[in-house]
Amino acid sequence: MPDRRPPDDHDHASCIEDALTEAETICAERGARLTDLRRRVLELVWTSHEPVGAYDILSSLGGDGRRAAPPTVYRALEFLLENGLIHRIESLNAFVGCPSPKAPHSGQFLLCTACGTATELTDGAIQSAVAQAADRIGFRTGHVTLEIKGLCRHCAGGAAAAPRAHAH
Amino acid sequence: MPDRRPPDDHDHASCIEDALTEAETICAERGARLTDLRRRVLELVWTSHEPVGAYDILSSLGGDGRRAAPPTVYRALEFLLENGLIHRIESLNAFVGCPSPKAPHSGQFLLCTACGTATELTDGAIQSAVAQAADRIGFRTGHVTLEIKGLCRHCAGGAAAAPRAHAH
DNA sequence: CCCTCCATCGCTATATTGTACCCTAGAAGC
DNA sequence: GCTTCTAGGGTACAATATAGCGATGGAGGG
Numbered sequence: 001m002p003d004r005r006p007p008d009d010h011d012h013a014s015c016i017e018d019a020l021t022e023a024e025t026i027c028a029e030r031g032a033r034l035t036d037l038r039r040r041v042l043e044l045v046w047t048s049h050e051p052v053g054a055y056d057i058l059s060s061l062g063g064d065g066r067r068a069a070p071p072t073v074y075r076a077l078e079f080l081l082e083n084g085l086i087h088r089i090e091s092l093n094a095f096v097g098c099p100s101p102k103a104p105h106s107g108q109f110l111l112c113t114a115c116g117t118a119t120e121l122t123d124g125a126i127q128s129a130v131a132q133a134a135d136r137i138g139f140r141t142g143h144v145t146l147e148i149k150g151l152c153r154h155c156a157g158g159a160a161a162a163p164r165a166h167a168h
Numbered sequence: 169m170p171d172r173r174p175p176d177d178h179d180h181a182s183c184i185e186d187a188l189t190e191a192e193t194i195c196a197e198r199g200a201r202l203t204d205l206r207r208r209v210l211e212l213v214w215t216s217h218e219p220v221g222a223y224d225i226l227s228s229l230g231g232d233g234r235r236a237a238p239p240t241v242y243r244a245l246e247f248l249l250e251n252g253l254i255h256r257i258e259s260l261n262a263f264v265g266c267p268s269p270k271a272p273h274s275g276q277f278l279l280c281t282a283c284g285t286a287t288e289l290t291d292g293a294i295q296s297a298v299a300q301a302a303d304r305i306g307f308r309t310g311h312v313t314l315e316i317k318g319l320c321r322h323c324a325g326g327a328a329a330a331p332r333a334h335a336h
Numbered sequence: 337c338c339c340t341c342c343a344t345c346g347c348t349a350t351a352t353t354g355t356a357c358c359c360t361a362g363a364a365g366c
Numbered sequence: 367g368c369t370t371c372t373a374g375g376g377t378a379c380a381a382t383a384t385a386g387c388g389a390t391g392g393a394g395g396g
Contacts, residue, residue, distance in 0.1 A: 035344070055381070069347055074383065076345095090258040091313050093353095093382060110307045119305070125297040130316060133291040138321030139278045145259050147313040148298065153306030203373070222353070237376055242354065244374090261353060261382095339396080344389105351384070357377090364371075 016046045041076040050116040051094030106144040114155035184214045209244040218284040219262030274312040282323035
């Protein structure tokens, strides 16, 4: 793992709180059951803006005296995915909270290889370019995975011009 | 696994042959060593247009009397990736041959969930939309993963389920 | 109120995918 | 001839994910 810096100076506690509140609302509306376990897993995913592995969550769950097993975590993650509360980052085998879960969508992600932060985009131009390209060859689009690896403004800025200046 | 249909009526033998020939040329130009093993792995990746798992390759290699071990395959795959001869499909943990390896690039893929075929795109509009979106927030773009799951023209057409506008 | 149904979760075991590490052979350079 | 480096054989293990079975407890019908 590369060095990690805080993604930004923001009040992350309120990030978490907002996410949990919104999740409660959404689940209530849909009649989906946001159980204690699912809520806790969602909270753990939101621990930071860095995607979290299923087994990291597993360890954190174990911290409270009870030992959890993989299926427990994967089932909770599946529920959260189905309800659009989190996204899976395919290229990292990890999960990240969705900042706007009201309307389910395929996420677009900027993944900083220096600080690990995942930033979700919702760029219409990308969406329509993808839709057009698919349409042009008669492909019916389902879920779209877009993951862009690189350096976030913060990390790229610190490194100045040379792209490899950040390497260790 | 869903049903698989042949991706198309094309002369796949010549696909493979072309890919191998081009690989030879490229490696010769670069002074990279396309050894027997690497060539065989490339050939196995090109067995079809469906992404192939590392352990599938491993089994196929074992077929000739010698038993291969995982690192053998992964090392060969790493070489092929570095030289742009194959791409990794993150959402499937699998590999597919690159049809235009002369100029290394991040691939854009249409993945049919019915027949399994991976079709590589090189769409400039998508590329520039991604570049602009990243640029706008000061993100320095590295590798881009774009994987679109859905139904290819063939499978969507056959499914009769209201195929909207067979573009063309 | 009781009872059935079924979603949820605990748990064991196992499958799948990917790496660390050590060693040998043979080519490349001097 | 000797060193050095790349490629690859092989074991062991790490990391990620799923199959399947049983227990529990709440929701709703009788």
